[in-house]
Amino acid sequence: MITFQHILSHLQGVITTNGQRLLAIIRKEFIHIRRDPPSLVMVFIMPVLMLLLFGYAVNTDVNHIPLAVYDQDGSQASRSLVASLVNTGYFDLVFQAGSEEEIKSLLDSGRARAGLIIPPGYSRDLKRQATATAQLLVDGSDPLVARTALSMAELVSQAQSRELRLAVLSSQGTALPPGPAIDLRARAWYNPGLESLKFNIPGLIGLIMQNITMMLTAFALVRERERGTLEQLMVTPIRGAELMLGKLIPYIVVAFIDMGLALGIGTLWFKVPIAGSAMLLLALTVLFLVFALGLGIFFSTIARTQLQAMQMTMLFILPSVLLSGFIFPRSSMPRPIQYLGNLLPLTYFLDILRGIMLKGTGINYLWQDVQALAGFGAAVIALAALRFRKRVD
Incomplete structure (x- = not known):
């Protein structure tokens, strides 16, 4: 006869058996997680990295705009305008x-985002209670920065005009002459209409080219390894460098065609017109494509599966979007974050794209970006070749 005690005992046995099986499965999964260090590192690093990057880099408040000043007056009044x-x-x-040409050169190269030109006779006009004029040239290739610079220039000129008029009134007690005391004429260069599209399109071209080319080659060796064809290539007389170049060159051709389509x-x-030399832009693009493709090859020598290769590329893409100046102005970021952005080749490629397409700058203004891209490309190709040779040998 089946009693309640028998039923309870049976249920306890079933629960104990099921619990043991469940614990065994849980233990097995933890072992799998422990044996996959790349995914484990990604799981814990990604949220911390995303929080830090978004916390520091995502900042729409524009400040610390690099300013160049050509003060031809050299007076206390002109220095007061700069200080304001x-x-x-x-x-x-x-x-x-030291000249207006130097101001133009600084704006062309991107080392300054605004240039203030104070003509001779500025202080003399103020003393005569006439309107003193000055000019502020703003790099309009980044509309967010340009709008901030233009609006602040207007506020500063209005505030100084009011202070000067009040000083005259309090000291002389005479009626104020009509018009502002200071006329700070602001003008946006390169993108007079401050169209965001002209800023975004070159950035999108650079980001898309990096992502596509890097992903293409990141899957190249991993796919061969998963299909078992990499081992077949290893037993052939093909050398490691020959195999890597053979895989790299077709993707360079494909990436170059993609670049032409994007442009x-x-x-x-x-x-969005190309104000500068299209041939120079395509020539410098080769440097960036070599880096992106080499980095994809390097990732493929580390990853064991296509999923790991995808995780590595995503881990690199996220900082590229936030720290390169693709969306947010780098001048507003904390100094350590700016240094991190200097380690991203996309930062320099965006300077090249926007410089040639929007400003029409030549190689004489871009040579620092070119040197950085060439250095990054050579370094990543050397690392990829070294790891690839070890895999093949």
């Missing part, structure tokens, strides 16, 4: 230019 701009916290005085759509469909 700097004291807002939106401008950093980084260059004292065609950007210029013909979105109406």
Whole structure:
């Protein structure tokens, strides 16, 4: 006869058996996780990295705009105007230019984002209670920075005009002459309409080219390894360097065709003209493509599966989007974050793209970016070749 005690005992046995099986499965999964260090590191690093990057890099407040000044007056009044701009916290005085050509050169190269030109006779006009004029040239290739610079320049000129008029009234007690005391004429270069599209399209071209080319080659060796065809290539007389170049060159051709398509759509469909040399742009693009493809090959020598290769590329893409100046101005980021951005080749390629497409700058202004890209490309190709040779040998 089956009693309640028998039923309870049976249930306890079933629960104990099921619990043991469940614990065994849990233990087995933890062992699998422990034996997959790349995925384990990714799981714990990704949330910390994302939080730090988004916390510091995602900042739409524009400040610390590099300012170059050409002060031809050299008076207390002209220095007061410069100090008023700097004291807002939106401008950093980084260059004292000696000519208007130097101001233009600094804006072309991107070392300054705004240039203040104070003509001779500035203080004399103020003393005569006439309107003193000055000019602020702003790099309009980044509309967010340009709008901030233009609006702050207007506020500063209005505030100084009001202070000067009040000083005249209090000291002389005479009626104020009509018009502002200071006329700070601000003008945006390169993108006078401050169209965001002209800023975004070159950035998108650079980001897309990096992501596509890197993913293409990141899967190259991993796919061979998963299919078992890499071992077949290893027993052939083909050397490691020959095999790597043989895999790299077709992707360079494909990436170059993609670059042509992206530029065609950007210029013909979105109406973003190439102000500079298209041949120079394509030539410098080769340097960046070599880096991106080499980095993909390097990832493929580390990853064992296509999923791991995808995780590695995503881990690299995230900082590239946030720290390269693709969306957010780098001048507003903390100094350590800016240094991290300097380690990303996309930072330099975006300078090249926007410099040639929007400013029409030549190689004489871009040589520092070219040197950085060449250095990154050579380093990543050397690392990829070294690891690839070890895999093949």
